[in-house]
Amino acid sequence: MKINRGYVRRLILTPGQVAALDVQGHAARALWNLLHEWWMWGGTGRRPSLKDADEAIRQARRDIPWLADLPAQAAQQVLKTYVRAWKNFFEGRARPPEFKSRVRSRMGVDVPQARDLAVTRLSRRVGQVRVAKVGVIRFRWSGPIPGIGREPGRTTGARLVKDVLGWHIVFRTEVQTATPAQHNGPAVGIDRGVNVALALSDGNDQTHGAWLRPKEAERMLRLERKAARQKRAREPFERTSNRLHRTYHQIAGLRARAKRRRHDWQHKTTTAIAQQYGIVVVERLRIKNMTRSAKGTTEQPGRNVRQKAGLNRVMRNEAHARTVELLEYKLTERGGQLLPVPAAYTSQTCSTCGHRDPASRAGIRFVCTSCGWTGHADTNAAVNILHAAGLGRVRTWSPAPEGCETSTTRRAA
Template structure:
């Protein structure tokens, strides 16, 4: 028996021209600016938060009066409003860890554009390696075909594409398809129970005596390249005139550093996904994870002027090691077995 409604995401790389990249960059900056305008409109009203009707009317009026807001498609603008209202709903929910919504900075926020309607995408497969998709105000764009999408290819998985989100990272623009798939009805997992202890020298130590470890996220050559790029960026920052915009060479150095760090993160996420979601979730019926307050464990030991900290450099190295292992992300992907916290 199959059940419907299981949400899945599929990420694919877009093959864009320079003109299409410029269009998507403009849409993403407009979406960020629209978020900031909504936040100012809602938080500066006296006594109450603006309603959805008021915000929608303000967006429509802004699209008529301000030319550059028209670069963002109307449905993407409505998606910004929905995301903003959901951020407030999460903040007011006592059981949700979300913080109070705030303004989005140009260099501190991820560039993204929503395509809420799946029917507007008109996805088609061109050949074994590439597919094509329609993007609003961008046109027909190729994307890297690595997996069959539900409801697109004949004989592929059952389901449908409900929408997409365009996200820019260090490697360029990616498209994240939101898929609704029909999957087999879940059954009870009859595997054994196991406890996991997260560490630094050994990534995962299981209660059955086995361990799960990984190699370095970057090779020796990549580490040396990263070290040289960081020294180069430090020299370029010292030569930069205060108050002047970042030079093209410094921006290029930052991009190279970001790509190397993104490569390390992708390898770490891939290892964690294969280890937790794939191996451990299929092997064991119950996975018990120790309850650690990681945010407190990685706090700085610098202290204050009146009470300076001790062993600050050693504590900073420990914090980097904990952050590099991504303890908070490792148990969160084991979604198939029952996860229990507070082990030993």
């Protein structure tokens, strides 16, 4: 089995190296925009070929001197990425390519050939890598990387990316492993929620604290209020001031820190679940539909708009879709299986008698109106999710949502 993975490491740069990478990042973004404009409105009357696009890039690098600051291989990779974006669009996997904004887009520079990296480990915590037109730069050695040193596998390339916390390098790796044996662990149902991040059907709930520490949360609140005051002080259509830009940058830094802590918790939690359980059952949720605004229209305005906006913010902060993505590939690598099931009525049905009644759910408390069973609503939903996959004790009931349904109990095969 071939496993492709990316390993992110933070770069340790001098001011000159930061400036050089910023120039390459802006050149890559400008080259993408020029390529997109030429591809869409080149005036050829037909779809351009890769040969024509390659020649157009070469001519642009000759005509515009600062485009030559981007290494030739990185420029060729911009073309490959652009063509891949169109292919993903035609196959229904993504939206069509668009122009990249200088403010909102994320800067990145590709190093497609691994042999050009010359990765070396200098000490226990520091390594170095070679980047064209920048030189040798150091990075934090925060863990092993396949294909480097004695680690099995190979490094196929890298990509330099910049976020609000600085420049990072992402090593693209490939490892060949034997097909794993079937995982003999138990099956479990997982309910993803807000009160309990991951409620498991066996009671082994996974929770976390606030992503920001109390002092950081206070600072975030002060910065958001400061940004609101600075924004109100602007005249209509006035250009954003440098002070407001600096405030936005500080807010983005705190949000990026919280995002990293969430990713760290998700990785550790999903790894532990994949190691313990052989089959994991989750709801098939449409997160985008669940987090839509409740504003409505002018003719039909929504209700409880502010409350729904707060709930949407909390749900997005949990990143439930990413949790499922991590679970899927980690279970596959360990011989486990992820089973998605429909989410309808899992929170309204009693996991003991099978009676369905919306009145049974009262916040985080579930009290069955038929048999009187009482428990945590998220744990009850997790058990129903496990039942929906045909595992454990499965309840069958009539589809009518009201009244006292007669239920039967059977053992899963």
